Amino acid sequence: MQIDPSRKTVASWANGVIRSADKELNNRFLNGIHLLTMKSQFPAEESLAAVRARRTHSVKWQRYPADVLPAWVADMDFPPPRGALEAGITLLELGDTGYPSPDLILNYQASYQDWAKNNFGTQPHSLVTVADVVAALRIIVMAVTDPGAGVIVLTPSYPPFFRVVNEAQRELVPVPMQRVNRRYTIDFDLVARAAAEERVQAIILCNPQNPTGRVFSRAELTMIADIAERERLTVISDEIHQDLRAPGAVHIPYTSLDHESSNRAVVLASPSKSFNIAGLKVAHIELPNDTELRARIEGSQLLALSQATSIGLSVGAHAYQTEGAWLAEVRGIIDDNFTLATKGLADDDNVTLTEREGTYLLWGELLRRPSNQSAYEFLLDRARVAVGPGEDYLPGAPEFFRLNLAAWPSVVETMIERIHDALAAL
Ligand SMILES: Cc1ncc(COP(=O)(O)O)c(C=O)c1O
Structure with missing residues (x-):
């Protein structure tokens, strides 16, 4: 492939920064590179023993003793689509395992653009590929906010959001969501008040939201956009769970809002949750239209890492x-x-389960538990199920837990039976 070496994209290859090329160019790569078009057969259900035997290098299955059912870290027990894995196996067999070529990056970008068009009716442009979403989030926070700036995070939240803001030496501004009838909603007055503070420069959104399972509506996103526009905030929208929606839920990519604020938005996404390939390290940033913000991100030395x-x-x-x-x-x-x-837990009046619209994560609360145990400790101890501890997502809330339901139904059934029995014995 010939590319004019004077183009900025070429100068940026070494940093892994390649803007999406025009459609025609992308299609050439698609046709040239992509020889495997086989769709994968979905595999038959595996037994618990088979999953455990296959996943000997997975932190999810290795952290706890063998009698514990792991339902904590967010990866799925289903083997990734075989046809897609073959594309990687081909590179491994060829020993073609060096730094990725521009063609490979453009092919990925074009594939995602088609996916976004077909699934969300959007046309994401200016994509930058990165290893993972959390690393990208750190790069973006460092690039678009000043040291010491306030960054709003809606809580409960995916814990690395807290860590990223703190490690970047920005000030975490947590804004609690409200639970109304088993469903979380954004308190826009609280967001507006936090956003109006002088030091606040950005808001990190997670949509679909981990751990509450909310998929935010266009109206909700527009309210956020109004606040962000009024206060000149950058919106960083983590949409990694965008493909995992309950029936009827519609994912609205933040940049698809017809709103001034979307020019100052940065979207992060990845195939890693959708296709269970978190260990393969691939994600992307959708750069903002705003030229100053964009230049700050593209200029980040951290992208190369x-x-x-x-x-x-x-x-x-x-x-x-x-x-x-x-x-x-x-x-x-x-x-x-x-x-x-x-x-399975409907009769247990000791547990409140949040209604889920997206993700494969169930956010729950134990209304009663032994006084010396958090929900996490109780479920590990009595049910032998390892959940995500509530306090990680909502500091000071040991009564909450997050249960990962991306497992084979027989495993989920056993998990729920064990939780039910532990609650019944209280
Ligand atoms: C909201 C959210 N963002 C990011 C990640 C992690 O993504 P990555 O492995 O690409 O850093 C997760 C994983 O659970 C997540 O739930």
């Missing part, structure tokens, strides 16, 4: 191109698992 891998780019691109049906199967299993869990 967080490059996507060639395996991740090939598997991710293949998944976006051909694995929509695989994902639909996964969504179906997850929906059934939520029904199973809510029905």
Whole structure:
């Protein structure tokens, strides 16, 4: 492939910064690189023993003793789509495992653009590939805010948001969401008040939201956008769970809002949650239109330290191109698992489960538990189920827990039975 070396994109290759090229160019790469178009068969359900035996290098399955069912870290127990994995296996077999070529990056970008168009009706542009979303978040926070600036995070929240803001030496400004009838809503007055403070420069959104499972409506996002525009905040929108929605939930990418504020928004996404490839290290940043913000991000030296891998780019691109049906199967299993869990615990008046619109995470609260145990400790001790501890997501809230339901139904059934029995014995 010939690319004019004077173009800025070429100068930036070494940093892994390549802007999306025009459609025609992207299509050439798609046709040239992408030879594997096989859709994956969805695999048959595995037994608990089979999953455990297969996942000997997974932190999810290795952290706890063998009698504990792991439902904590957010990865899925379903093997990733085989056809997509083949794209990575081909590179491994060829020993073609160096730094990714521009073609590979452009192929990934074009594949995601098609995915976004087909799934969300959007046309994301100016994509920069990176290794993962949390690294990207750190880069963005450092680039678009000043040292000491306030950064709003809605709580409960995915814990690395807290860590990233603190490590970047910005000031965390937590704004609690409100739970109304088992569903979390944004308190816009609180957001507006926090945003009006002089030091506040950005808000980190998570949509679909981890851990509450909310998928924010256009009206809610527009309210955030109004506040962000009024206070000149940068919106950093982590949309990594965008493909994991309950029936009827519609994901609205922040940059698709017809609003001035979306010019100052940075969106982060990745195929890693959708296709269960977090270990392969591939994600992307959608750069803002605002030229000053964009220049600050593109100028970040940290981008060079967080490059996507060639395996991740090939598997991710293949998944976006051909694995929509695989994902639909996964969504179906997850929906059934939520029904199973809510029905299985329906009689337990000691537990409140949040209504879920997206993600595969169930956010719950134990209304009663032994006084010396958090919900996490109680469920680990008595049910032998490892959940995410509430306090990680909402400091000072040991009564909460997060349960990962991206598992085979028989495993979820056992998990729910164990939780039910532990609650019944209280
Ligand atoms: C909201 C959210 N963002 C980011 C991540 C992590 O993404 P990555 O592995 O790409 O850093 C997760 C993983 O659970 C997540 O839930």
